[in-house]
Amino acid sequence: MLLPRWHRTLTDHRDAPAIFHGESALSFGAIAERLDALPTATAPVIATGSALEIILATLRGWRDGQPVVPVERADGALPELDGVREGIAHVKLTPGNDGRPRGVWFTAEQLAADADRLVAAMGLRRDTPNLATVSLTHSYGYSSIVLPLLLHGIPLQTVEVPFPAVVSAAWKNHARIVLAAVPSMWRAWHRSGILENAPIALALSAGAPLALELEQAVWDAQGLKLHNFYGASECGGISYDATDRPRTDAADLGSPLLGVEVRLSDDGRFLIESDAVATCYDLHRSGEVLGEGRFLTPDHGHLAADHLILDARGGEHINVAGRKLGPGRIEAALKSTGLVDRIRVFGLPSPDPERVEEVAALVPPGTDTTALRRAASTHLAGWEIPRHWFTSRHESDFSLTRPELRKKHASGTLNTEH
Template sequence: MNAVLPGAFTDALARHGDRVAVTDADTSLSYAELADRARAAAARLAPHAAAGERLRIGFYAANSTDYVVGYLAALFAGAVPFLADSAFGPFELARIAEDCGLDLLVHAPDADVEQVTERIPGAGEFAGGEFGGLTVSRVRRFDAPAPPLLPDTEVCRFTSGSTGRPNCIEFSGAAVLAAARNWVEGTGLSARDRIACLAALSNGLAFNTSLLAAFLPGASLHLSRGLPTASRIVRLLESTGATRLVAFPALYESIVRRSSTGGFAGVRAAISSGAPLRDSVREEFTRLTGVPVHNYYGVAEAGPLTFAADGTGTGLGTPLPGVEVIADEEGLRVRSESMGSRYLNAPGVFEARVDDEGRYRTGDQGHLLDGVLHLTGRTGRLVNVGGRKIDPIEIAEVLRKAAGVLDVVAFEAEGRHGDPVLAAVLAVEAGPTVQSLRAHCAALLPSFKVPSVFHLVDRIPVNSIGKPSVERLRRLLAEARSN
């Protein structure tokens, strides 16, 4: 196989030499320095590949320059990086390791990875600075054989685990490169841009807009560690002179609530995706900061799809280069040059979502008005909270296992600030409390799947045919909030 991504990165790193490539709170690397570190780290990885096999390397860490070094090192070593959300818990990480046949795992030293890793023979084998503050561990052997990768797969990313088992999406190098090139062309990204990225690089919002896409024209990528609070954002913008801000809607809502205006003088564009950004928040953010918010729509399986170039109107913008969007009674169907190939660990599921013309069924509903995409809902049951898709049935099943729970309904509700949150209404006997139920969820689910709102009742209200009435459940929550 002639890999695409190593050559694309090699060319970009060589062309932009002494320009700043990537920074975090502790480190700044030029393109030349990034190339040197990534090549040195790749040399450490290469000997671990079995004859005729490509190494499968999981990445389970927060954003950092070390993460970027490791990602490039995997590509340069001929390995396949598997980018897992660092918010996944040990249970989901173990499923990923087994389902995908991972060989090595790159992670923070304090990450809870004991269930899936074992010590690499030879103490200090990866000590030497190439991976910076990250640790490289061997993944323990599982009984099930590793599923074969497609010959052109170069990167794997994951869905949010909405069915309890994150689906592993295989991407060809050509698809990843097309996503980056089309984003650069469609959004006018240039060497003058300095991107402040607050989304995880494992997520499509950052992966497609702020990794290879930043390096192709010679822009600089600035990463933040820790919770993306409004004050942390302001410090990042001020210290980097950022021209672009990439973040989820919750962050813009936080800035609006706190009326934070510092640090935005040089920012020309703010990019939002992952969940709907309310028009009122977008308008107030622009009024406070003077910065337009450009909505962007994409799905994990198909990459970036639309972009709102003017940053002033409603909707999610027009299709990016290489993208076709169909909106009809079947819901939104898309075809793009950045499409994934399949789910490695769920044979046939991805293929079943692709129609006869090669368009992927997104599960969203919407319409095109003067070429601009507007979403109106979901064709399925998934809840979109903070850019992550969550299956409420999975959450309900977990809560039903808690002592004293008679019945439970999990659903999307409106939070105190109007943002979508995951809520759970539970019929319980004497004993369970909100605190004990929250702890029960936290022990079994990643943090983003723990409901934000718990409400305890004697009986779940039902409609005329005996099914839970979500409308009455939402009314219960509204009444409880007003009391």
Template sequence: MSATRQLYELWRHTASHHADSLALWDVPGGRRWTFAQLARDSETPPPAADHGICHPRGNGADFILELLRGWRHGLVTCPLDRDLGLAFAGPLPAQCAHLKVTSATTGAPRLVAFSAEQLCADASHIMQGMHLCPAWANLAAISLAHSYGFSSLVLLLVLQGMPLILAGGGLPEQLRAASSLWPDLVLPSVPALWRTWLEATVIPPNIRVAISAGAPLPLALEQQIFERHGLKVHNFYGSTECGGIAYDPTSEPRQHAQLAGRVMPGVQVSLNPEGCVEVQGPNVGMGYWPEPDPTLAGGVFRTRDLGEMREGLLFLRGRASDQINVAGRKVAPDAIEQVLRNHPEVRECVVFGVPDHAGHRGEAIVAAVVLSAPQVLGAVRQYTQNQLPPWQWPKHWWLTEELSPNERGKISRAQWSARYQAAHKTAAPG
């Protein structure tokens, strides 16, 4: 049996077990399916394929149907939210069932190959680690194609029998309309959307589990949601290459912004000699395709995230590749961003290093920020200096209205550093 047929048989078992229960509710499309109806509608001719690979797209019900049709006909699935110009020719690894596209925050996107067993393990870890109940419904306001949404929403529907409500997007009115359709909801999202919903006062009262991933969850935002709605937003740390890694299961807001959470059940986390997080477990992907890389091989994913382990809790200290060299000192931009995000006038920010041509100090720190109003920059700058030692103070401040996370809630430091340097190429940075 092919790897994808194995997934299809698991789906058929799920559909049979929950046959008459609601499986999928496409709110914008005005359509609903029970598990039996969804199974019936997936038994149609195969979708279009490229070298034996089909590409579910969009955030509607057709994404789910395309995925199931691909599995039924033995096609490897690779969800896409847009045309990335990736090459899909060449032999796939044996037992490959699924390809994920990396987020490409530090370079060109790459493909990660997964077996059926690895997808199943990730879904099982999420259900167990988050103590989710199949009677609750997942509310989809994030991309189904990206690894976070695919694991947390799609796989829990088709492999764990957890109903899925498709909101069609993350706009406040979309959330308001979709959240009224089910009594108990699980809402995976990203910090940017949580902030938008908080400011629009649309966070629904029937959320049983609130999750934030894709980017660091600011402590101030977590605390504000808890104070105003009595809702704990759980930080979730994962990666395209392996799915979920750590989750904060506590019932009250965290006290440390660097706390990623408790290591997920079935996952093993260790630190290499450089202090970077390494992940092992049945959820770790097979490897990069078509060009392999030793950072993901042999059942181990070697991240560039600097970490610290304390009694099963994982703390993140930034990325080794993002550290800024300021006069011989290594500065983690994450630490500066955490301070900035806790200021009420900061809507979004990204911190990065650029060559310090004038100061001859290696690199200079740049803070690109979106503020509530330009005139608050002085107060934000003073607040930052009060919270950080002098060598971590940004030397240059770049006000922009364009800084916004992608659907994963991520911002590429490398891309914004390049944009900053291009905009300031006629003079020393600043």
């Protein structure tokens, strides 16, 4: 059903601009012509690279009946996808705690349901392009920017890097734009002053908690409302702050999107029910709930009237300014240097609320962390390398869970950081 919907978009908007790049534009018809030149895919299609490359890879998968797998260019090795079942149209990758990305499997109907829900909830329109400042391979950017273009004909404006000067130059040729970003981007743009009189029809913030201080500061300075958006790779959009003034509670995640039911599990986690919930993980773990329209999030909270209130975030991944890290992958990269044989990587709260967490590592005494940092730079991006290092002589510490390590750090019983 995805390919027929693309054909409908193409029929309705063939000569209209689809991708703005600088001051030039590529039409929907031109995208179709480039797709026709691509060979038939006989295996899952990796979507990576530029906006156009990701869009063409997506359409190629739809055309040839192959699952589409968005992958960050910097991620290196392609994921193993053996055993993808019949009827799976899309695979999202989430950080795996064992160092291997986990696949989340979606049917065409589940994928489209999320995009349709976001377009309706946020009032996305053909005459208001999306600025592509967030990664188009992550669930947030893919569902709110790539799929609206292909399924609804809503164009996008490319942005090479989210630097203030580049972003402001990208929107100068548009009367109105939609800008989806993460809190750290909004803070940088606010501090730079580019939000003054910016043609932003809708400002979205997701991927990390939006601090009240930032939300209020942008409102006070520019009269621009930042709309907090909450979702998960496994089910797409969950809730949205559609109000027209700043929130008064940082834990307020907004109201469930139309068609999304939110209940609480026995242990106080959000249980999501919708037609956009994925079919399953490629590797299921005990206690997980995913499939048959239901997803149990790792986040704890409660419901107040029709709003979701977040009490505590869960899960073992590390959230660095809206980018999710699997700690097991960082551990594997550090061990591969040959400079350390035992290590535990975990997240610690950052003093910068937009950064959310910082990467920490527990290593044996005598580890040359300076050399380890230097060697790790050939395996990891700078933001992935631990900022905080602790040592322990107790073997039992290397068997602690990551939440237990965070608690031990909070109690001051981890060895001195160095």
